[in-house]
Amino acid sequence: MSREKDRDLPSAAGDLAKQHPAIWAAYADLGKATADAGSLTPRERRLVKLALAIGASSEGAVHSHTRRGVAESIAAADLHQVALLAIGPLGLPRAVAAGTWISDVTSDK
Template sequence: MNDKLPAAAGDLAQKHPDVWKAYSALGEACAKAGPLDDNERRLVKLALAIGAASEGGVHSHCRRALAEGISPEAIQQVAILAIGTLGFPQAVAALTWIDDIVSGREG
């Protein structure tokens, strides 16, 4: 169940399986709540992580996007699109977090 989770999330899933089960069910329900396909949902989640300035979230969604066949260029474009809304510094930070994963420097 928690083999692919970051340590803290894996610990929570192990200690509180009912909470993890409910959280997972909520995620599945949200994914089915509209017409977006898998790639679109992944890129939206990446954008939300960028907007929240969550380095761990950006790393996680970037890793997943690459594993799901989304190109590095598409992933990077999400960060570039953030320039107008979030500002240049936040977009550049996101690009560095994405590059951590794309280049294999992270983790």
């Protein structure tokens, strides 16, 4: 992550980035290395990360990857499909929760 983006992070991550910039830089470097380790497209990587966030029941991570997906021009319907795909392996309640978290970001308020 660039230093400019560090300023726009949600409070907990932003606080960590400000208080421990070397740790945040290492974390950002790890993210880049994992992204560059294979042939997935940026879009595919974003959808996989969203799916992993849903699987981990991490509302904050679902919000984050949804915001990034929207910024990367991924259609809201595609982001919501990831939540629907979670029904089989994770169950309806977790998929519905994930859908609401995605809607937190994608719905016009």
